[in-house]
Structures are given as C-alpha cells and as structure tokens.
Amino acid sequence: MVDRLGPLFRHAVLLLGAAVMLAPFVLMLSLSVKPAAEIFAPQFRLLPEQWSAWENYSAAFTKVPLARFLMNGFIVTFCIFAAQAVTALPMAYALAKLRWRGRDTVFGLVLLALLVPPQVPxxxxxxxxxxLGLLDTYAAIxxxxxxxxxxxxxxxQFFRTVPNDLIAAARMDGLSELGIVWRIMLPTAAPALAAFGCLSFIWNWNEFxxxxxAVQSEHLMTPPLGIAFFSDTESGTSWGPLMAAATVTTAPLALAFLLAQRAFVRGVTMSGVK
Structure with missing residues (x-):
C-alpha cells in the first residue's frame, strides 16, 4: 500500500505544480477570445459565450505592426545566439581542456559574473x-x-565530459586548437548547444x-515592447487584443521548446547542470 501511495503522491504534486504553471497561459488564451464585456463580467467563464477571437487577433496585428515586431524578435535572437555560440565555444574549450596559468582564477571570475544582474552595466x-553612434539600431540590442x-x-561543463584521448588523437592528426573546437568539439557538443540555444532564445525573446x-524607433522594437503599445492609461487597456498579442508572441517560445525538448534535457543532464 505504501509503495503505491508514494508514486501517487509524487504525481499529485507534479500535477498541482503543472496546473499552477499553466494557469496563467490558460487565462491568457481565454481572455484572447473574449469580447470586452465578458472580460470584465462579474462571473468568470473559461470559454466565452460570444467568440471574439477574430476581432482580437486581427486587432493585435492591425493596431500595431506586430508582424514587424515578431520579425525583429527573430532577427535579434538569432544574431545574439550566433554570436554567443561563436564566443562561448572557444572560451569554454580553453577553460575545460587547455592547461594555462590562471585558468582556475578565470573560471572563478566567470562564476562570479553569473551573479551580476544585467541592470548593473x-x-x-x-x-x-x-x-559609437549605435543607439537605436539592431546593433544596440x-x-x-x-x-x-x-x-x-x-x-x-559539457566539454569536461569529452575524453581527452579524442582531443589527443585530433592533435596527432595535425588539427590546431581552433580546428579541434570547430571540427571536433562543436559536433560533439550539439546537445548542449541546443539546450543553450533554447535558453538563449527564451531569454532574449522576452527581454524588455x-x-x-536602446531603441526608440517603432520599426526596431521587439515583441515585448510591441505588447506595451496595447496598454494605455488614458483610454484604457485593450485587454482582448493585448492577450491575443501575448499569445502570438508566446507561441514561438512554446514551439521552440517542444521541438528542442529532447536535446534540451540531454544537453543539460550531460553538462552536469541539474
């Protein structure tokens, strides 16, 4: 009996946690298909009596240039991840596999930098x-x-799990250290890179x-900035289009995680970050 209660209790806790985590998204979807009268109705209904999905979602794309904001989000997140991968791979390789004076001190500084909030610099x-004259450009973001x-x-952390014999064999074949990074370590680190890519996409897509x-021009704004256009203290917030825009901007995040979830879990577990 006790053996059965343990798994049931664990699953109940997991279901409760999932319900708490999913509740805001369910509420967001519910409000995105409701007319304004039902949003402020005294009685809450999960499904609307009168569907206003077309009106809310069309307003989300016509009231502001939401499609442009989404395109800016993809441009910014892709460029940031590409730059982060190009810089992180050789730096991580040097910290994991090369022996040089001060390596442990530099790694300690890396860990210390994790504690610095992004608002500080x-x-x-x-x-x-x-x-440099780069404000109000993509480069500024x-x-x-x-x-x-x-x-x-x-x-x-992932490179530390790669056998040293593999690197020694690559050096015997005449590969340089940078050649080892791009031709040996990069294919090997694909799961960890996919996990980092998923996290980088989520962080930079949601960055507000x-x-x-950094930017003031409307045509350079990212999705979180675009959603802010629906909030108006004078005329009132358009909650239906606002929730529709939030649903549209959240969908790529959910899709990216669903597509990369296996590589994400594998990369995180293999790198020792649990």
Whole structure:
C-alpha cells in the first residue's frame, strides 16, 4: 500500500505544480477570445459565450505592426545566439581542456559574473553605444549580449565530459586548437548547444529592459515592447487584443521548446547542470 501511495503522491504534486504553471497561459488564451464585456463580467467563464477571437487577433496585428515586431524578435535572437555560440565555444574549450596559468582564477571570475544582474552595466553600455553612434539600431540590442557567461559555463561543463584521448588523437592528426573546437568539439557538443540555444532564445525573446533603453524607433522594437503599445492609461487597456498579442508572441517560445525538448534535457543532464 505504501509503495503505491508514494508514486501517487509524487504525481499529485507534479500535477498541482503543472496546473499552477499553466494557469496563467490558460487565462491568457481565454481572455484572447473574449469580447470586452465578458472580460470584465462579474462571473468568470473559461470559454466565452460570444467568440471574439477574430476581432482580437486581427486587432493585435492591425493596431500595431506586430508582424514587424515578431520579425525583429527573430532577427535579434538569432544574431545574439550566433554570436554567443561563436564566443562561448572557444572560451569554454580553453577553460575545460587547455592547461594555462590562471585558468582556475578565470573560471572563478566567470562564476562570479553569473551573479551580476544585467541592470548593473546598463549605464556604461548605454554611454558606450551612444559614443559609437549605435543607439537605436539592431546593433544596440545585439552587441551587449554577444558574450554569454552562462553559455561559457554550460559549454565548459559539457566539454569536461569529452575524453581527452579524442582531443589527443585530433592533435596527432595535425588539427590546431581552433580546428579541434570547430571540427571536433562543436559536433560533439550539439546537445548542449541546443539546450543553450533554447535558453538563449527564451531569454532574449522576452527581454524588455535593455531594448526599451536602446531603441526608440517603432520599426526596431521587439515583441515585448510591441505588447506595451496595447496598454494605455488614458483610454484604457485593450485587454482582448493585448492577450491575443501575448499569445502570438508566446507561441514561438512554446514551439521552440517542444521541438528542442529532447536535446534540451540531454544537453543539460550531460553538462552536469541539474
């Protein structure tokens, strides 16, 4: 009897946690298909009596250039991840497989950098980009995130699991250290890179603080900034279109995780980050 109660209790806790996590998304979907009268009705209904999905979702794309915001989100997140991968792989390889004086100290600084909030260097970064004339450009959003401390840490943990004999064999074949990184370590680290790519996509897609500071032009704004257009303290917030826009901008995140979930779990577990 006790053996049966244990799994039942664990599954009950997991189901409760899943319900708590999914409740905001269910509410978001429910509000996105309701007319304004039902959104503010005293009695809550999960499904609307009168469907306004077409009106809300069409307003989400016509009231603001939501399609442009989505395209900006894809451009920014792809460029940031590409830059992070190019920088993180050789840095992680140097910390994991090369022997040089001060390696452990540098890795300690990497761990220390994980504790620094992104708001701390915001003012120096803003001033530097202003002096370079890069504010209000894609570069203003992308450049501060080109080096990911977490990406270096994650890839370094994965590289430590790669046998040294494989690297020694590559050196005997005449490969340089950079050749080993791109021709040996990169294919081997595909699961960890996929896990990091999923996290990088989620973080940078949802980033609001830095893009809000770095750009002012509407055609450069990312999805989180675009959603803010639906909030108006004077005329009132359009909750139906707002929830529709939030649903549209959240869908790529859910789709990306569903497509990469196996590689994500494998990459995280193999890198030792549990």
């Amino acid at each position: 915001a003012i120096p970064l803003y001033i530097g980009l202003w002096q 992308i450049l501060p995130s080109t080096v990911s401390v977490f990406g270096i840490f994650l890839m370094r 603080f830095w893009p809000y500071i």
